[in-house]
Amino acid sequence: MxxxxxxxxxxxxxxxxxxxxxxxxxxxxxxxxxxxxxxxxxxxxxxxxxxxxxxxxxxxxxxxxxxxxxxxxxxxxxxxxxxxxxGIRYLLAGYLLALGLTAALKQLLGQFEDDGTAMWLYTRALLAFRENSPEANSLAEAAWSENRYVPEILSGKRPLVASRDGYVTMGGKDEAGEYLRDNGAAWRATPGAIEWLVRVTSAMVPNR
Structure with a gap:
């Protein structure tokens, strides 16, 4: 190793x-x-x-x-x-998302349905947007409440900052960077997803 x-x-x-x-x-x-x-x-x-x-x-x-x-x-x-x-599920979810393996991704998300981390919620939000689900907006809002930096990085307003040692601050810029290092391509490959995420979360106020 x-x-x-x-x-x-x-x-x-x-x-x-x-x-x-x-x-x-x-x-x-x-x-x-x-x-x-x-x-x-x-x-x-x-x-x-x-x-x-x-x-x-x-x-x-x-x-x-x-x-x-x-x-x-x-x-x-x-x-x-x-x-x-x-945290293998985060790695696997990114792989399934990148390849468009929706059925397997849904099964994985269901296996860890109680996961309320930003990484999990943003992936759920993107999948919901892809499927035009009525839950998409609420999932995006929930994800933003856990980490507000993801939309800013995706839209180019903030540079991507990844963790240097493998550890991340929950709700921090490095957590957003780690998520987008593995999942940013899937967001960019989904037409309208970034614009939708920015629009839905733009009026929200940080609760911490």
């Missing part, structure tokens, strides 16, 4: 390192471990290096155009650890 993050000189090299990390993790955990820990995988410290390596593998696969394999790894990780302590 450290090799992939620190020594890799290309995404292809990182991909190779992550594959080796995943293979090593599978051997260390063993088939019995996978059966025993499945369903609450992250709760066991010995599984976490494997899960981190597999997340890195999914990201590297996506970056190299191997989209279906990346999605498959994300889905498998959610099966191993449905509580999703890693």
């Amino acid at each position: 450290l090799l992939a993050e620190e020594d890799a000189r290309s995404v292809e090299q990182a991909l190779a390192y992550y594959r080796r990390g995943v293979e090593g993790g599978e051997q260390a955990i063993g088939s019995q471990g996978f059966q025993e820990y499945a369903g609450h995988f992250w709760g066991f410290l010995q599984t976490r290096p494997y899960m981190r390596a597999r997340q890195g593998l999914a990201v590297a696969l996506w970056a190299t155009g191997q989209h279906q394999e990346a999605i498959g790894h994300c889905q498998a990780m959610l099966e191993l650890n449905p509580n999703d302590n890693q």
